[in-house]
Amino acid sequence: SGAQSASGEVLVGVALPFSGAVSRTGNLYRKGIELRLKQAEESGDLGDISVKVDYQDDANNPSEAVPLVTRFAQAGAVAMFGAHSSPVALAQANAVQAAGLPEFVFGASNSIKNPFQYQVNARDSEQIKNVINFAARNNFRRVGIFTDTGAYGTSAKQQLDAILGESDLEIVGSETFEPNASNLTPQLVSLRRKNPDFVAMFSFGTPYAAVVKGRAEIGWKVPIVGNVAAGDIAVGEIAGKDADGLYFMTPLGDDSPASRTLAENWAKAYPEDPLTFEGATAYDAMTVLIRAFKEGGTSRQAVQDWLSKATAIEGLACGRSPWNLTERAPIKADDLAFRLWKTGETVAV
Amino acid sequence: MATTPGAPRVPWVTRQGVYLGEAAAIALGAILLAAVLGPHEAQIAAMTAIFALAGVGLNILVGYTGLVSLGHVVFFAIGAYGWARLTESGGVGLALVLPILVSLLVAALIVLVTLRVVGYYFGITTLAIGLLSVVLVQNATPITGGYAGISGIQQIAVPGFAGPGQVLVMSGLVLAVAYYLQSSLRESPLGAAMLATRFDVPASQSLGLSVSWIRLLAFMISSVPVTIAGAFLAQLVHYIGPDQMSMETSIRLIAIAIIGGRGWRWAPVLGAVVVVTLPELLRPLAEYRLVFYGVALAFVALFMPRGLNQIVTWASGRIHAARGSTG
Amino acid sequence: MSTVQLSVREMTVRFGGVVAVAQLSLDVTGGEIVALIGPNGAGKSTAINGLSGFVPVTVATMSVRFGDDVVDLAPLSPPQRSRLGIVRTFQTPRLIPELTVWQNVAMGSVAGDVRRRWFEMLGGPGLSRGARDRRDRAVTALAALGLDRLAQDNPGELSLGEQRLVEIARAMVSGARVLLLDEPFAGLSSVEQRRLADEIDKLRAASVAALLVEHNLELVRSLADTVVAMDQGAEFARGDAATVLDSHEVRERYLGEVA
Amino acid sequence: MTELLYFTIIGLCIGCGYALVALGISTLFNGTGVLNFAQGDVVMVAALFVAVRTTAGGGYLAGFLEAVAIVLVASVLLGLLFVRPALARRRDIDLIIVGTIGVSTVLANLANNVLGSETYRLTSPVTAQAIRLESFSISFDYLAILLAAGLLMAAFFVFYKKTDIGLQMRAMSADVDAARLSGVRIARLTVVGWVFAGVVGVFAGVLLGTVLLVSASMGVALTISGFAAAMIGGLRHPYGAVVGGVIIGLAENYAAGYLNTATRQAIAPLLIMAVLLVLPQGILAGRGVKARVV
């Protein structure tokens, strides 16, 4: 348990994929955490607390991720970051609760309900509500659903069917695809047969590139609305012009002062890769944790208490309104701004 | 080499006592570890014991019969999901027995489908079966919970132990039993028959051994420990999902048998230590830890065909020699 | 023990175009040694393969008789025939590499034990007992062929002749009622040949039915009661050793002596 | 109607893509008797390398040549790795499978750590050109794959059936002992076999990279498709790879276009099982009289 509160040293565990297919995303999160910590140490707003972070590779695999929770717990960590994908978060739920270890998770699934797991990415349901807003704004009625068969797509698909089903949108078609499939055009063709006004696509990063490429190959001009992951810079790099007409949402506004300073600092720290929601959410989560240390205390119990009661955390880069952690999912639908890919760049809409 | 003509010195042929002793040692070791280790170490130890248990199955299949299955994750899944679902609706007893029966059935089916397929083709067919089972797991949402998997799985409570320790004790005990049975199987007529079919089909047929039957038996026997291991994995992680049922898991299982020294009775245990425990100890290597794992796999498979057994026999040979020279 | 008789009528074996065995009929009775001779490629081994079930054949009848009850062999698989007591050796020895020599020989009687002594796989005292008497049987069989010095070796370390002898020992312990021996003497030294000949001769006393394929005519002459000579799959001479071996056709078609 | 035509053409090309991987696998198998679970990763390394170079501003062809050089070196090293087991006649399939899987793990993770975990798509000189039918456009990249598969298959056939080295390699893959006793230089030819497989791998890499996403983690999926193709067609048969590949390519595309993705995922495994159940040696292996066993 958090006997650390006496000493000035606190341990924070980070279990993210640093190897394998999604290691790039894992490293983006890590950069966000590191940047925030560096600033905190420089600006001295950590006071006498010194935060030590233990970064471990969970290979995005539940069987590896769960032992890491006990590892951190045993080492006396007072909080942890983890779970790039929802299954990992679900697997860890039991362990974090047993250890009383609060965790910031990046998985977006709605089935993550554990009182110790705080989802710093917008839940699927929130992102999907935003899809409805999008349709309303462009007065689209007929929606085609396109999701991958992996963790991201499948967890979103249930929500899509449910929420869009209740909305006044008409689901004309629903197709799935393998994230690493050699070719996606057949599914797109059969989706086009239903001629939807637009396609709601939920997946992670690079498959968006494959899809827009496929869309170009079959000569289909339909607009596609993706989730936050559609903003992955790889999409622009790979698809270039073909990505035009692909919309995505991001919790990262560009109007708030916090977001602007973050953008500057990030550009200074990591000139090679542009700021995306991954870096930003991780950065914000670390900010929250630091607040918890200062205002709550540096024991697990204290951190958990503080987080579970935090109703309005100001000055974060992500989200329009202050974070309310009582439902453990601070980013809501209208915290998400829309952006659009244009010739390899993203523009606000 | 050869002995003096006339009276051949043929060794004491079975070592029942030895195996019993070793099995007991495994069981005691597990209990001891569960008592002294912290939760994290206990979790790793339990994971090792679980994979060792599964390794017993592959050791029998690969080591005795020479069949390479890249699809044994099927039985892993049956065990895990079986336990997860059946314990939800009460019956622990049922959750223990039913999956095993299902596995035996599936094993029999697989063998029937692949009866005429041999060598690499067999390996690839089982690989296909493994892939199919993953697709199945992903799509049979009512049973498997699809990609979200099943969380909050209960475990067998062992009085006097906490958390992972309980699983460690249970899997350790089962492992001990499996170890003993595996070792005596090796020396029983059936074990010898398996070995014969592994090396020379016509010869074994001329000895009256029906290759298909032996294959069937071997496959069914090997499926049981893997199934039980699956159930223990579900108990240890309290969650089960498709990501744990990937082809990579199947490969791990074979790797355990090969690295340990397929056919050797200690292969599952030592192999599991290398394949499961070592990577945890290698965490300092960060992203190069898998590179190391791969190198180990390739090296052992290509240059140490009898795996760790080779090292052990070599070492014991050295010891013998030393004794000889001194005394 | 009831007398055994293996009999086949009009056995034909085809491989694509090749007719390896044509309309061959044989009777081998317990206590009798029948020799099958003929030039290379005559179909002798194929005949043995047919009788032991290793190649598909077309036959009028193929059966084995134990006393009064007759078993039809045609539908039986090789292992089934072997379990009936029809045991063969191979022209090129086939031993199990990972077993020592005596264990290889012990394999001769393993098939029955897999069924009768299946409980051994659960360990327990039964295992040791069964293992011990399998071992003893094996070692005596090896001693009979003067191979006991090899008992502990690995088949991979044996010379070809040694391997052949071990395989024969394996066939001997199987308690076979019918033995099909494919060129057992090939590659054996004169000493070993004599020793093996004695062992095969003993089979008579044990009222085993033996079919012997052999090119060494002296041995055939000394061992065989009946000799069947075949060429290109078809039988061309049959009778007791002396008459057949001295017959004109055999000398011409087999020995290649032009009369 | 055009849809069906489109699916068919794409299926053909993708299938030939699988065939390119499969050809690498069966080249090595027929040359050295080793079934290589790392072929997909060899392909990946080539593709990823070219991708990295081109994004860094290098040319497609230059990258291709550099990739050839690199893979040549790697193949020689790999070949040397497999010489000792070959000489020791260590052919147990379990050892070969685990050994090559080990190699695959090493390649995949090294690529991830050295070349990075980004995802790319190659653009070749002909990427821009395309045939159009109605709204569909089929890039020349696809046709290049079709062409390459055909040519490599022919080369493969000529090499093994007509050349003396091919004969020696076939002997070696069939029976190392006998080959050695016949004076075949095992060590040398083992390396040669790996080099050929490597070169085929580079071709597969640079061509496939233009039609699917390239990343360090793509190897295993490629290997599996390659196996499916090689096995269904028949490992020993020169045309096996292409026949098998095309069958899978078409099946997958029709399944995805007219049924659903679950079926598409299941179709290749199901095909493997169905085909091997009926023809245990693959479709094209059934020819000729069954070999003598005893």
Added chain:
Amino acid sequence: MRNDPTRLPAALELTGFSAYHGSVAAAKDVSLRVERGSAVGVLGPNGAGKSTLLLAAAGFVRTTGGVSIGGQVADRLSPARRRRLGLAMVPQERAAVLELSVAENLRLSWLTGRRATPYEEARTSVLEIFPALAGRLGDPAGNLSGGQRQMLAVSRGLMATCDVLLLDEPTAGLSPKLISELVEAIRTLNERGITVLLVEQNFSVVERTCSDIHVLNGGRIVWHGPTTGIDRDSIGDLYSGARRPRPTASTPPDPVPESRVRPEAERAVPARSGEAEGI
């Protein structure tokens, strides 16, 4: 002996030659000399070390001592090199690649040989000796009968168009008719100046072909001399109490470990590692 100026170099000469399987010397301190165009017989009980001796001379087994082929020292040469020097061998086991066709087997053997005569020519002359093979050129060697395989094995030896031919029990499994034809063939080889070292169990074959005989037992030469100097029965006496090679205390210095060409030998488990025990 080697550096005796009065004699021209022997076609094949072994001096103080030992061959090892692991630490076991299967042939010990053998010295023998085969003159150009002559045939020498090696006899011995089973397990005497005959095959090992031939394999060692051809470079497949770890050895100590001297080998010279046509006067050229070959101790360190690889099997392939020795073959190209004109030393061809017909082994007792694995003498053909069963998966390849008969024709391919012949070509393979010709390829790796010296290629003194063109392939077609060599093949026709070989098929004259074994017409039975002529009809089977297209079939897989594995489909041949035992004796036909033996014919193929010998033919392969001839295809290598060599100076020295090592024959390991070439008549095993051959029908009497073919045996006499093979005897003729060996004689003609000698006339063509090709040297033959013949391992045999069939004494009459040796009698009919060889000028000299070496009798091997327990890895050592226990008798050697002209063929006329010995008869069947006295050979049998030399065999009696057949001794097997024993592990030698001092393992040989030779660094290159060559594994004996034998199926599965690699998998052999030493009797000590109890795993293979108990049936």
